[in-house]
Every structure is written in structure tokens, then in C-alpha cells.
Amino acid sequence: MLAGAGTPRARAVARLRKGSDLADRLTGGDSSLLRRINAAVTLRALRDGQAVTLTQLVGDTGLSRPTVEGVIEGLVESGLVAEVEQGQDSGRQRGRPARWFRFRAEAGHILGVEIGVHAVRVVLADLAGQQIGSFARDVDEALDAEERVGAARTAVAELLRKAGISRDSLWAVGVGSPGIVDKDGSVRLGTALPGWTGLDLGARLRRSFRCPVLIENDANLAAIAEHWQGAAVGMGDVVFVLAGLSPGAGSLINGRLHRGFGGAAGEIGALHLLGQQVTPERLLSTTGKPLDPLDEAAVARVLTLAREGDLVARDAKERFLQRLVHDVAALALAIDPQLVVVGGWAAGLDDVLEPLREQLARFCLRPPEVTLSTLGEDVVALGALRLALDQVEEQLFAVDQPSGSRG
Amino acid sequence: MLAGAGTPRARAVARLRKGSDLADRLTGGDSSLLRRINAAVTLRALRDGQAVTLTQLVGDTGLSRPTVEGVIEGLVESGLVAEVEQGQDSGRQRGRPARWFRFRAEAGHILGVEIGVHAVRVVLADLAGQQIGSFARDVDEALDAEERVGAARTAVAELLRKAGISRDSLWAVGVGSPGIVDKDGSVRLGTALPGWTGLDLGARLRRSFRCPVLIENDANLAAIAEHWQGAAVGMGDVVFVLAGLSPGAGSLINGRLHRGFGGAAGEIGALHLLGQQVTPERLLSTTGKPLDPLDEAAVARVLTLAREGDLVARDAKERFLQRLVHDVAALALAIDPQLVVVGGWAAGLDDVLEPLREQLARFCLRPPEVTLSTLGEDVVALGALRLALDQVEEQLFAVDQPSGSRG
Numbered sequence: 001m002l003a004g005a006g007t008p009r010a011r012a013v014a015r016l017r018k019g020s021d022l023a024d025r026l027t028g029g030d031s032s033l034l035r036r037i038n039a040a041v042t043l044r045a046l047r048d049g050q051a052v053t054l055t056q057l058v059g060d061t062g063l064s065r066p067t068v069e070g071v072i073e074g075l076v077e078s079g080l081v082a083e084v085e086q087g088q089d090s091g092r093q094r095g096r097p098a099r100w101f102r103f104r105a106e107a108g109h110i111l112g113v114e115i116g117v118h119a120v121r122v123v124l125a126d127l128a129g130q131q132i133g134s135f136a137r138d139v140d141e142a143l144d145a146e147e148r149v150g151a152a153r154t155a156v157a158e159l160l161r162k163a164g165i166s167r168d169s170l171w172a173v174g175v176g177s178p179g180i181v182d183k184d185g186s187v188r189l190g191t192a193l194p195g196w197t198g199l200d201l202g203a204r205l206r207r208s209f210r211c212p213v214l215i216e217n218d219a220n221l222a223a224i225a226e227h228w229q230g231a232a233v234g235m236g237d238v239v240f241v242l243a244g245l246s247p248g249a250g251s252l253i254n255g256r257l258h259r260g261f262g263g264a265a266g267e268i269g270a271l272h273l274l275g276q277q278v279t280p281e282r283l284l285s286t287t288g289k290p291l292d293p294l295d296e297a298a299v300a301r302v303l304t305l306a307r308e309g310d311l312v313a314r315d316a317k318e319r320f321l322q323r324l325v326h327d328v329a330a331l332a333l334a335i336d337p338q339l340v341v342v343g344g345w346a347a348g349l350d351d352v353l354e355p356l357r358e359q360l361a362r363f364c365l366r367p368p369e370v371t372l373s374t375l376g377e378d379v380v381a382l383g384a385l386r387l388a389l390d391q392v393e394e395q396l397f398a399v400d401q402p403s404g405s406r407g
Numbered sequence: 408m409l410a411g412a413g414t415p416r417a418r419a420v421a422r423l424r425k426g427s428d429l430a431d432r433l434t435g436g437d438s439s440l441l442r443r444i445n446a447a448v449t450l451r452a453l454r455d456g457q458a459v460t461l462t463q464l465v466g467d468t469g470l471s472r473p474t475v476e477g478v479i480e481g482l483v484e485s486g487l488v489a490e491v492e493q494g495q496d497s498g499r500q501r502g503r504p505a506r507w508f509r510f511r512a513e514a515g516h517i518l519g520v521e522i523g524v525h526a527v528r529v530v531l532a533d534l535a536g537q538q539i540g541s542f543a544r545d546v547d548e549a550l551d552a553e554e555r556v557g558a559a560r561t562a563v564a565e566l567l568r569k570a571g572i573s574r575d576s577l578w579a580v581g582v583g584s585p586g587i588v589d590k591d592g593s594v595r596l597g598t599a600l601p602g603w604t605g606l607d608l609g610a611r612l613r614r615s616f617r618c619p620v621l622i623e624n625d626a627n628l629a630a631i632a633e634h635w636q637g638a639a640v641g642m643g644d645v646v647f648v649l650a651g652l653s654p655g656a657g658s659l660i661n662g663r664l665h666r667g668f669g670g671a672a673g674e675i676g677a678l679h680l681l682g683q684q685v686t687p688e689r690l691l692s693t694t695g696k697p698l699d700p701l702d703e704a705a706v707a708r709v710l711t712l713a714r715e716g717d718l719v720a721r722d723a724k725e726r727f728l729q730r731l732v733h734d735v736a737a738l739a740l741a742i743d744p745q746l747v748v749v750g751g752w753a754a755g756l757d758d759v760l761e762p763l764r765e766q767l768a769r770f771c772l773r774p775p776e777v778t779l780s781t782l783g784e785d786v787v788a789l790g791a792l793r794l795a796l797d798q799v800e801e802q803l804f805a806v807d808q809p810s811g812s813r814g
Binding site: 180188189237249251253258259260261262263264265266267268270271326329330331333334335336337338363364365366368 | 587595596644656658660665666667668669670671672673674675677678733736737738740741742743744745770771772773775
């Protein structure tokens with residue numbers, strides 16, 4: 001189950017006892033703290049989902065058999081662990097039937113939500129992060145903040161209803177939004193959505209849930225998602241570029257999200273305003289009239305025309321590409337990631353990849369790899385789900401009674 | 408002495424015993440490991456330089472009196488701790504005279520070295536990081552790599568001779584260099600110095616020292632130095648911009664150096680090559696002929712002329728400033744630091760500050776503070792010194808016999 005049974009325990013001990021004298025305390029009193037640690041370690045040993053015998057748990061956790069028995073009893077009571085019936089072959093030891101246990105990932109659920117310009121998306125998973133449903137709904141780009149938040153609430157309710165999951169079983173909700181998001185979940189700046197700047201999105205959504213609600217910038221969540229199960233698995237230094245008329249980016253450094261001092265890291269879209277260069281809305285226009293920055297359909301039309309050989313559209317696309325290369329190069333030069341993942345507009349980015357690679361190879365002193373997102377339109381919602389899962393893992397890891405530490 | 412005596416010990420334990428079962432091991436065997444931890448904890452309690460009694464050490468470390476006595480005996484033998492004579496007033500306890508001890512920061516030394524375009528600089532300090540001497544020597548920008556490394560060696564020898572310090576007493580040497588430096592100390596790319604690209608600078612310098620030699624990019628070290636004792640003390644998210652015709656930058660994120668995946672983070676100078684924009688050598692020229700990128704004197708002349716009201720020079724400076732703003736904005740947008748420190752050219756940057764602040768405030772979604780470096784020409788060498796000091800603190804913290812872990 002666990003590579004080194006002592007490791008999570010040692011980490012839990014170190015975390016919970018920061019500043020205390022380890023040796024004295026571990027051999028001395030404070031047994032309730034020890035019980036919490038022991039429960040967390042036992043859960044860890046169970047968390048990959050396979051059924052495990054009590055004897056295996058004793059081995060994996062390094063705890064005594066009576067201790068594990070006590071811990072398991074509490075976890076079964078709390079609903080986090082279930083005893084499983086198994087065939088009576090290999091499990092037997094000296095005639096005594098082995099008892100098998102498993103983690104009940106279905107004991108709770110988590111949600112990942114994206115509140116976007118054109119759509120609201122929700123994904124639902126169990127406590128192990130296993131996805132069990134999703135729901136998306138187009139919304140009008142002109143919706144005001146109240147209506148947009150309402151659309152997100154409705155989408156959540158719809159998904160829960162379809163999946164037959166009670167709202168009370170939610171342990172954590174992650175939410176992705178465009179703009180600069182403060183740590184408390186309010187939107188410091190969000191020009192892409194009407195009425196978004198200054199919105200206390202966290203407070204609004206927390207009314208609808210009794211569990212923690214975590215808000216994060218959309219591009220940041222996309223980076224997390226690609227690292228979790230997309231194009232950046234196994235890579236710790238990643239920049240995700242959410243390509244658009246005003247591109248945003250999210251970065252992982254050493255596998256951790258880099259939010260920046262004020263949560264604004266990667267908001268590279270403003271770079272073109274310097275030096276009074278032409279805006280991307282004009283760059284991509286084929287008519288001389290600027291495109292609406294939120295009109296992705298119009299952008300897709302231009303990109304399609306360009307692919308079909310339309311000369312004016314090809315020029316426009318070429319100008320746009322140069323801008324994107326410049327923005328991505330700025331990110332790559334500043335951060336020096338191993339990998340740049342490009343996502344966003346579902347269509348039209350395929351032929352951006354090669355020119356981007358070429359130009360970065362020319363101008364970056366150490367060019368990064370460049371690839372397309374593999375997670376499609378759910379990328380932000382999946383990152384939000386991972387954010388919620390992190391919160392749950394923190395809870396599972398540090399307590400024995402989930403109800404004691406929630407909300 | 409120490410805020411919480413258990414903290415460093417707990418950390419040392421956690422670090423040395425990663426993956427082991429803490430409780431079992433601490434109460435069980437492996438006393439040599441325990442001795443090492445105890446020595447490190449005792450040294451920590453002594454390291455701020457003040458003399459401390461044995462009784463105080465017992466309190467600060469949480470160790471038993473006989474253990475501390477044994478540890479101190481070993482540390483005195485190794486030269487790292489000295490017994491100090493004190494007046495016989497407050498130190499007495501029940502008639503038994505208190506014994507006082509202090510850390511011998513003079514037991515070893517560290518060096519910080521900058522190998523630059525126009526100068527080689529060296530600073531010397533004791534094991535507590537207290538500076539005890541410095542030496543700088545101008546070098547010709549046209550020196551080849553062999554000559555330049557030789558000049559650094561000579562400068563080191565000169566400073567050691569003047570300070571009366573033996574080379575054998577060096578515990579660690581930090582070295583700053585322009586260019587992209589690999590983790591092993593070789594220069595992956597170094598266009599500012601002739602023959603620098605591909606140079607195995609680490610291997611070259613290690614021949615001259617028996618202690619560890621650590622090589623790092625100059626702007627990275629400048630960021631570390633400003634955080635240590637300059638304009639960025641107490642700030643964990645900092646970008647240092649080494650202004651020049653091709654500016655470089657170093658970043659701290661959460662107080663730690665961000666090198667990037669390939670050590671190239673912050674090498675923003677290439678950004679202007681995109682889009683075939685004019686090079687800074689031309690931007691700053693007042694004659695139509697490009698300036699030599701390494702000719703800082705010529706640059707300083709243009710900046711001085713501009714300050715005196717020369718219109719052509721003012722235009723050139725204005726163009727240069729726009730470029731610098733663009734580069735710094737790219738860094739700020741990508742990384743979102745709390746503070747940008749501008750350094751480099753000793754003269755001529757004063758009136759860069761205000762326009763930089765204004766422009767960043769206009770274009771950054773969350774503008775950083777902007778300030779000038781306070782460490783002057785030694786900034787890179789001081790950062791190199793801090794790098795060496797980190798190495799020494801690692802040694803002091805994890806072992807009882809320094810000679811056992813050196814080299």
C-alpha cells in the first residue's frame with residue numbers, strides 16, 4: 001500500500017507538532033493527538049481503494065494491532081471505512097479469519113465548477129477524486145454577475161439531482177473564474193465578465209454550501225488539471241496558456257501553483273498595451289473593425305477562414321500568432337518552465353503549435369517544450385475538482401472524525 | 408536564544424529520518440545519529456554569537472545536562488565552540504560556578520565572488536556571515552575565459568593574504584557569473600563574456616579550493632543579496648532586475664530562489680528580439696551607430712548627457728526606458744512579485760525609477776513596488792557570500808564534526 005509506512009506518519013507528526021519536542025511528546029502524554037495521527041495514517045494506508053487486512057494495516061502503518069483495531073473501529077463508525085466480506089482462502093492465519101477493510105470513497109463527494117464567459121461547467125467526484133458525473137450549460141456573455149452565479153448554482157443543483165447525490169454529502173467545492181482572485185475568494189479584477197470586478201464570489205457561493213468553497217483563477221486551475229491528469233503529468237515546472245484575445249496563464253513551480261504575491265501571476269494579456277501596440281481585437285479582424293474580445297465564435301471563423309486559404313484571414317491570423325508568441329515568450333523567459341501547455345479555444349489552435357515551437361526555440365535561451373492541452377473544455381472544472389480534492393485530502397490526513405473538521 | 412527549542416531539533420530529526428518511524432527510533436537505538444542531531448541543535452542554540460551557560464543550553468535544547476556536556480566537549484575539541492571566562496556574579500548557581508560557551512564563528516571562513524564583465528569582486532566573511540574584508544579589481548571586457556578566471560583566482564589570493572586568512576580555513580565559496588549556469592556549475596550560455604559559453608566554471612574553480620564551490624547566475628545572486636540585507640529584507644516575492652543593454656533578472660518566490668527548469672528564469676533580454684524590434688544598442692545610441700553592448704561607460708555618458716538636457720540623448724534614453732519598462736512589465740505580469748528591485752549600472756538609474764513605477768501602475772493588473780538596489784557594486788558578490796553561507800549552515804546544522812562532511 002504505502003512505500004514507507006513511516007513517511008506519512010512522520011510528516012503528520014511533524015506538521016501537527018511544529019515547535020514541540022518530538023521525543024518527549026511522543027513518549028509522553030497527549031494521546032488524543034496521537035489518535036488523530038494514527039487515524040490519518042491508517043486512512044492513508046487504505047486510500048488507494050483496495051481492501052486490506054488488519055494484519056496488512058499493522059504492517060503498513062507501523063502501529064500495534066490493538067491500536068489499529070481501535071482506529072478502524074472509529075473509522076467504520078464515522079462511515080469512512082467499511083468491513084468487506086472476502087473469500088476465506090489466503091486471508092486466513094492460524095485458523096482465525098482475516099478481517100478486510102476498505103476506504104469508503106463514496107462517503108462524501110467533491111465538486112469542480114467553472115464559471116466562464118460562455119458556459120458554466122460542473123464535475124462531480126467521490127472522495128478519491130473518481131469522476132462520477134459532469135454537466136455543462138451555455139450562458140450568455142452579457143449575463144450580469146448575479147445571473148451568472150445563479151446559473152452556476154442551477155448547474156450544480158442539476159448535476160447533483162441527476163447523480164442522485166445529496167448536497168450534504170459534499171466535502172469541498174472548487175470554483176474557477178476568469179480574473180485575479182484574492183485568497184479569500186473575492187474577484188479583485190475581472191474584466192472578462194460583466195460586474196465581476198469586486199465581486200465577493202467566495203461569500204456568494206458559500207451560502208449555497210456547508211462545506212469549504214475554494215475560488216481560483218481559471219488559467220491557474222487549468223495548469224493544475226494538466227499536471228493532475230493531462231499533458232503535464234509528472235512535470236513540476238509548467239506554464240498553461242489559456243489562449244484568447246487577451247491570454248492568461250497559470251504556472252506550476254516545483255509542482256505547486258504559483259499564484260504570485262497578489263494572485264495576478266501569469267496575467268500576461270496586458271503586455272501588448274505597452275508601447276501602444278495594436279490590440280489583438282484589431283489584429284485578428286478581417287474587416288478593419290475590431291472583433292468583440294468575448295466573441296470566440298468570430299475568432300473561430302477567422303481561424304477557419306485562414307485554414308481554408310483566405311488571404312485576409314491568414315494575415316490576421318499571422319499577426320495574432322506573432323502576438324501570442326510574444327506573450328508566451330515573455331512567460332517562458334521570465335519563468336523558464338519545462339513545458340508550455342496551450343489551451344483555451346477548443347478549435348483553431350492546432351496549427352499554432354509549430355510556429356510557437358519554432359519561435360520559442362529562436363528566442364528563448366532555453367526553449368521549453370510546447371504542447372496542446374489534452375483535457376478539452378473541462379480543463380478548468382477539472383482543476384477546480386483537484387483543488388477541492390486537495391482540501392479533502394488535507395482533512396482525511398489530519399483528523400479521524402471528518403465531521404469534526406468540516407466547514 | 409531560540410524561540411522554541413524543539414523546532415530546529417524537530418526539523419533536524421524529520422530531515423535526517425525521512426521515512427523512518429520517529430517514535431520507535433528516537434526511543435530505541437542509533438545513538439550516533441542522535442549525537443549528530445544533538446550537536447546540531449546545540450550549535451543552533453549558540454549560533455547568534457552570545458555566550459551561553461551550560462544550564463541555558465540545557466533549557467534551550469531540551470536535552471539532558473549530561474548530553475549537553477558531552478556534545479559541548481566534542482564541539483570544543485573540533486574548534487567550533489570555545490569556553491569563555493565570565494565574571495562570577497549572575498552565573499553562579501548554588502555555589503557551583505557556571506560554565507559559559509560561545510560559537511567560534513572565526514573557526515572557518517566563506518567567500519563570495521563575482522566574475523563580471525568589467526570587474527572581479529570578492530568578499531570574505533566568518534562562519535556567521537560577518538563580513539571581514541573585500542577586494543575588487545577592474546578587468547578588461549575583452550579578457551578570454553582563462554584570463555578572467557585567473558583574475559578571479561588572483562583577487563581571492565590577494566584578499567586572503569591581506570586578511571591573513573589561510574585558504575584551508577575556507578568552508579564554502581559562492582561565485583556569481585553572467586549567463587545561464589547549470590546546477591553543476593558549468594555555463595550553458597554566456598554571451599556577455601568572451602569564451603564563456605560552455606565553460607565548466609565550477610570544475611575550473613574547484614581546483615583552487617578544497618571546500619565546496621557553488622556557481623550561480625549574477626542576477627539570481629543579486630536577488631538573494633537584496634533579500635538578505637538590502638532593499639528586499641522581509642519580502643519573499645522579489646524580482647531583481649540587473650539593468651543593462653540586455654537586462655537579466657533574478658526572482659525569489661516565497662523567499663527561495665527561482666532558477667527555472669533549466670536555470671534560465673529571468674533572462675528577459677531576448678524579448679526585444681521578437682518582432683524584429685530595434686536592439687537596445689541602437690535605442691541608446693545618439694549617433695545612429697549602435698553602442699557596444701558591453702561599453703557601460705558609453706551608456707553612462709548618454710545617460711549623463713540626457714540628465715544635462717541634451718535632446719538627442721534624452722530621446723535615446725526615453726527609447727531605452729520604454730524598453731526597460733516593457734521587459735520589467737513582462738516579468739511583473741508573469742511572476743507578480745511584491746517588489747521589483749532595480750540595480751546594475753551604478754549611476755544613471757535614479758531617474759528611471761519614477762517612470763518605471765508609473766508605467767507599471769498603468770499596465771500591471773496588480774503593480775509591484777519598485778525600488779533601487781541598496782547594496783551597490785558588491786550586490787552580486789554579497790549574494791554569492793549568502794549562497795556559501797547557506798552551504799555552511801547546512802553543514803553546521805546536520806553534523807557535529809565539520810571536517811567529516813566537508814569537500
